[in-house]
Amino acid sequence: MNLELLASDVFRNAMIAGTIAAAVTALVGYFVVLRAQAFAAESLLDVSFAGATGAALLGIAPILGAAVLGLGAALGIGALGEKARERSVEIGMVVSFALGLGIFFLSLYARGSASHANAGMAILFGSLLSVRPQDIMRLIGISAVVLGGFAGVFRPLLFATVDPEGARARGVPVRLLSTLFLLILALAAAAGALAVGILLAAALLIAPAAAAVRLSRRPASTLLLSLCLGIGITWGGILISFLRPWRHPPVGFSVSALAAAVYFIAVAASPRAYARRGKTIIIGDNAETAQWTFKRGTSRKGSTRLSRSSAKGGPSHAGP
Amino acid sequence: MTAMLELLRYPFIVNALVTGSAVAVAAAASGYFMVCRRATFAGHALPNIGFAGAAGAVLLGIEPVYGLFAITVLAAVAIGLIGRDLRDRDVTVGVVMTFALGLGFLFLALYSGYAQRVYGILFGSILGISVQAARVTVAAAATSIAVLGILYRPLLFSTFDPELALARGVPVSLLSVLFLVVLAIISSLAVQVMGALLLFTLLVGPAATATRLVKTPLWAIMVSVALGLLYVWLGMAFAAVNGTIPVSFCIASLSFIVYLPVRLFVRSEGRRRRGNTTATGQLA
Numbered sequence: 001m002n003l004e005l006l007a008s009d010v011f012r013n014a015m016i017a018g019t020i021a022a023a024v025t026a027l028v029g030y031f032v033v034l035r036a037q038a039f040a041a042e043s044l045l046d047v048s049f050a051g052a053t054g055a056a057l058l059g060i061a062p063i064l065g066a067a068v069l070g071l072g073a074a075l076g077i078g079a080l081g082e083k084a085r086e087r088s089v090e091i092g093m094v095v096s097f098a099l100g101l102g103i104f105f106l107s108l109y110a111r112g113s114a115s116h117a118n119a120g121m122a123i124l125f126g127s128l129l130s131v132r133p134q135d136i137m138r139l140i141g142i143s144a145v146v147l148g149g150f151a152g153v154f155r156p157l158l159f160a161t162v163d164p165e166g167a168r169a170r171g172v173p174v175r176l177l178s179t180l181f182l183l184i185l186a187l188a189a190a191a192g193a194l195a196v197g198i199l200l201a202a203a204l205l206i207a208p209a210a211a212a213v214r215l216s217r218r219p220a221s222t223l224l225l226s227l228c229l230g231i232g233i234t235w236g237g238i239l240i241s242f243l244r245p246w247r248h249p250p251v252g253f254s255v256s257a258l259a260a261a262v263y264f265i266a267v268a269a270s271p272r273a274y275a276r277r278g279k280t281i282i283i284g285d286n287a288e289t290a291q292w293t294f295k296r297g298t299s300r301k302g303s304t305r306l307s308r309s310s311a312k313g314g315p316s317h318a319g320p
Numbered sequence: 321m322t323a324m325l326e327l328l329r330y331p332f333i334v335n336a337l338v339t340g341s342a343v344a345v346a347a348a349a350s351g352y353f354m355v356c357r358r359a360t361f362a363g364h365a366l367p368n369i370g371f372a373g374a375a376g377a378v379l380l381g382i383e384p385v386y387g388l389f390a391i392t393v394l395a396a397v398a399i400g401l402i403g404r405d406l407r408d409r410d411v412t413v414g415v416v417m418t419f420a421l422g423l424g425f426l427f428l429a430l431y432s433g434y435a436q437r438v439y440g441i442l443f444g445s446i447l448g449i450s451v452q453a454a455r456v457t458v459a460a461a462a463t464s465i466a467v468l469g470i471l472y473r474p475l476l477f478s479t480f481d482p483e484l485a486l487a488r489g490v491p492v493s494l495l496s497v498l499f500l501v502v503l504a505i506i507s508s509l510a511v512q513v514m515g516a517l518l519l520f521t522l523l524v525g526p527a528a529t530a531t532r533l534v535k536t537p538l539w540a541i542m543v544s545v546a547l548g549l550l551y552v553w554l555g556m557a558f559a560a561v562n563g564t565i566p567v568s569f570c571i572a573s574l575s576f577i578v579y580l581p582v583r584l585f586v587r588s589e590g591r592r593r594r595g596n597t598t599a600t601g602q603l604a
């Protein structure tokens with residue numbers, strides 16, 4: 001234990017950057033989970049990898065390259081269509097090409113010197129312990145855009161997520177919202193990648209929100225819970241890495257391990273309530289309930305086939 | 321051309337060609353089912369999960385292949401059992417994958433070895449394959465193709481019409497787990513060739529193009545395998561001629577360049593619907 005490290009600038013900068021990144025990813029992650037877009041999030045991260053390594057090659061800050069290329073990919077994925085299920089192949093192709101490009105850039109960049117090779121590893125696995133004040137300023141800028149956009153689209157996006165048909169019937173621009181969300185997600189992914197790296201940022205985007213969705217049903221409390229879990233996971237990860245109870249666990253590992261632990265504890269803690277109510281979410285005070293896709297366990301018995309196929313058309317309204 | 325033939329005299333080039341071809345065939349064939357089952361995220365995650373196994377094996381001083389097999393098969397069973405619907409599966413795959421990647425990172429930090437070794441596992445090192453590793457890879461590829469052949473009809477049935485298959489007593493969830501295990505075996509053998517990050521290219525690229533071009537399952541698999549072999553051979557040839565571009569980047573670019581016009585100009589809706597009805601019609 002070396003507590004004096006906690007007073008250092010390195011620790012302070014890591015905590016500031018980690019907190020901002022965790023907050024942004026935990027909030028945006030709520031919709032990633034509700035919209036079942038974890039693969040889209042992962043693909044935007046992989047595109048960010050190409051952007052970050054390309055920027056490093058050109059001598060620009062990686063986070064800026066990641067943000068720019070991520071925004072472009074978000075527009076492209078948004079143009080493909082709405083249903084995540086139908087898009088998985090196209091997203092897969094984007095992932096594969098983006099990774100190839102990123103590896104190409106990285107191989108060019110890392111060939112330069114050993115310090116460049118280490119910089120490449122920092123892009124992949126995070127560099128929270130080497131965050132500089134100018135990185136924090138860039139992070140704050142990107143996060144402000146994300147939070148502004150998130151607050152702007154929150155209500156219509158929630159409506160379009162819970163009940164796309166109803167939202168379309170009432171004139172909500174569902175498709176536009178879907179693309180706007182992907183743009184916000186791309187920026188949030190770039191912010192998360194600064195904290196724990198391209199490969200592990202998906203942990204911060206998915207795990208806190210997925211745990212919160214299992215434990216709470218009202219959007220406001222779910223968001224708050226997700227925020228607390230995300231920040232808690234990040235602080236815990238940084239502290240573990242700094243206090244070094246054992247060898248030298250990298251921040252990326254302690255954050256992703258804590259995130260997985262939180263998610264699986266939430267899964268273990270919630271099975272009965274979750275199974276009873278299915279995937280429901282309560283919006284508003286009159287407990288208007290919209291029901292999601294299938295209930296758990298319907299695929300186990302042949303007799304539940306009907307309920308499965310009837311839910312296939314997408315989310316439908318159920319009684320309160 | 322003569323320069324290329326000259327290259328064939330080097331044993332490590334022949335090794336790389338044989339291993340690359342075996343992986344291409346196995347990955348393209350199973351990729352067809354992955355694309356049709358919309359299991360692309362799982363296909364993306366399994367090689368990345370394998371990274372943790374390989375890094376752990378390196379740390380313990382055993383062959384990376386064993387670590388790869390152990391952890392990917394375990395993860396495949398877990399993903400197959402936990403993820404019963406789209407949202408749960410999506411989230412579980414994401415969490416398991418990032419945890420595995422973090423674990424792999426920890427192992428590498430503990431190994432405190434040379435960064436080149438990490439790059440080798442993540443990005444592949446097809447030219448550095450040993451004769452023994454090549455033999456293991458070819459044997460495992462042949463095994464997984466044989467398993468796919470045995471499972472072919474029920475797997476196809478449960479892929480295109482899971483409800484009907486369930487009603488007829490086909491063990492749909494068992495097949496789903498078995499398919500993921502086959503995918504895991506292919507992932508773990510191909511990670512050394514393509515790297516954890518890019519194996520996914522060989523799984524998705526040929527199959528995504530083939531399903532758009534051809535209607536019936538068997539032909540789609542054939543086309544997919546042919547494309548896979550073509551990408552690997554051309555990719556290796558480009559890399560050998562150029563010398564600085566990584567093989568995996570060549571393969572990824574080729575598969576994207578072929579896919580893009582096919583995606584844009586071949587309308588799949590009618591084709592795929594007809595493809596589905598012929599598939600189920602044949603089997604039902």
